[in-house]
Amino acid sequence: MRHDVIICGCGPAGATAGLALARSGRSVLMLDKTDFPRPKLCGGLLTWKTARLVETVFGETMADLTAAGIVTNASDRFVIRSSRGVLAQGALLHPFHFADRARFDARLLEHAQRAGAQIKTKSRVTACDPGKAGDDTHPARVTLADGTVLEADTLIGADGANSVVRNSFPGIDKARFARNMAPAIEVALAPSALPEPVDCPQLHVGLLEAGYGWVFPAGESVLVGICGLRRNNVNFSSLFRDFIDYLKIDPAVVPPLRGHPLPYGNALDDPTCGRALLAGDAGGFVEPLFGEGIFYALCTGLYAGQAVAEASGRASSPLYIDRLRRDILPELRWSDRLRWLLFRSMQLAGPRSLGLFVNSGPSRLAEMVHGLRSFAWLRRKRWSFLEQ
Numbered sequence: 001m002r003h004d005v006i007i008c009g010c011g012p013a014g015a016t017a018g019l020a021l022a023r024s025g026r027s028v029l030m031l032d033k034t035d036f037p038r039p040k041l042c043g044g045l046l047t048w049k050t051a052r053l054v055e056t057v058f059g060e061t062m063a064d065l066t067a068a069g070i071v072t073n074a075s076d077r078f079v080i081r082s083s084r085g086v087l088a089q090g091a092l093l094h095p096f097h098f099a100d101r102a103r104f105d106a107r108l109l110e111h112a113q114r115a116g117a118q119i120k121t122k123s124r125v126t127a128c129d130p131g132k133a134g135d136d137t138h139p140a141r142v143t144l145a146d147g148t149v150l151e152a153d154t155l156i157g158a159d160g161a162n163s164v165v166r167n168s169f170p171g172i173d174k175a176r177f178a179r180n181m182a183p184a185i186e187v188a189l190a191p192s193a194l195p196e197p198v199d200c201p202q203l204h205v206g207l208l209e210a211g212y213g214w215v216f217p218a219g220e221s222v223l224v225g226i227c228g229l230r231r232n233n234v235n236f237s238s239l240f241r242d243f244i245d246y247l248k249i250d251p252a253v254v255p256p257l258r259g260h261p262l263p264y265g266n267a268l269d270d271p272t273c274g275r276a277l278l279a280g281d282a283g284g285f286v287e288p289l290f291g292e293g294i295f296y297a298l299c300t301g302l303y304a305g306q307a308v309a310e311a312s313g314r315a316s317s318p319l320y321i322d323r324l325r326r327d328i329l330p331e332l333r334w335s336d337r338l339r340w341l342l343f344r345s346m347q348l349a350g351p352r353s354l355g356l357f358v359n360s361g362p363s364r365l366a367e368m369v370h371g372l373r374s375f376a377w378l379r380r381k382r383w384s385f386l387e388q
């Protein structure tokens, strides 16, 4: 059987693409190697733009998700620290929310399923052929671990950082992608493991050359993590243990370390090939300064789904790339410039330089992180998904 669309991966990118396509009446098959709810290593921090997208597309407010126990915390304050103490802290006009990723992702997937997408979990994709656009005899194909081969007019790769779909694109620069893949380590601890209560997100800088650490509230737990680019053969496990030490946490209460790669400065200018489109981490769509990926997964998933629906049989790649160029790629490019400026200034002048930068305009910078302002000169940001 040939499907209109196969989506590989049922995380936020896949669920949003699946929802948009099912609503447009396409036959959509969504595949995932795991079953849902599945664990996902993530800080779960949601910005203002994420809340707006979830509300606009899924019809769920942060209050709805809080009532359902999916959003566990909200905070309208932040702290940025280095080993010398607090560099910046303050109140925010718009709160950050924190989601339990296992439950958040399962909830989004339920929406796609209710709209008519067919979900097939415990189905690992082992190989793909992106197919040939415009050639009816050459559909996209995916091969599952049990040998089943499935065909579709369009394939959406929403299969995360180590995407099998991306790796099937012949022209992809795998070495560049690997270079910008940041190792991330995160553990969940009991709040009592920390010397002080954690009621707002803490960012810790100066630990590594191109990255940062975090301590986030997460319901009954606290999440402690680090992520950064590989520079000078840094050993991330021992760096994480140093971070635990610096936070004055007893190493005996730390569970076995878990890690997952984060595409950190990897966004592909053209995430398409043949009949296939990449969305979310698979296309490297993560904001390269703070590592925000949930919003970019939702937004690129939405735009990929809408592009395929609108193309109705014609090539969807130009429509998708057009949306990415309008809304996503400029943001990621400007945030990449800003991060190197900040990382280099911290190398030259120490973490205090970051404090000076943040304190020069904390509310406008907070609006930039939330997506009310652009990373490009802090101009007011207009998101297409809010204007549709």
Ligand SMILES: Cc1cc2nc3c(=O)[nH]c(=O)nc-3n(C[C@H](O)[C@H](O)[C@H](O)COP(=O)(O)OP(=O)(O)OC[C@H]3O[C@@H](n4cnc5c(N)ncnc54)[C@H](O)[C@@H]3O)c2cc1C
Pocket: 008, 009, 010, 011, 012, 013, 014, 031, 032, 033, 034, 038, 040, 041, 042, 043, 044, 045, 046, 123, 124, 125, 126, 158, 159, 160, 161, 162, 163, 164, 184, 185, 186, 225, 260, 261, 262, 279, 280, 281, 282, 286, 291, 292, 293, 294, 295, 297
């Ligand atoms: C430690 C850590 C902390 C983070 N904290 C934050 C944060 O606080 N806020 C934020 O915005 N972002 C954060 N991120 C980034 C965020 O988690 C990702 O950007 C986001 O999950 C991307 O969504 P996605 O749908 O593209 O991919 P994923 O959420 O990774 O989903 C991909 C899906 O594809 C499936 N899959 C993979 N391979 C196959 C295969 N071969 N066959 C079938 N299925 C497959 C997987 O099972 C998975 O369900 C963090 C990342 C890390 C690693």
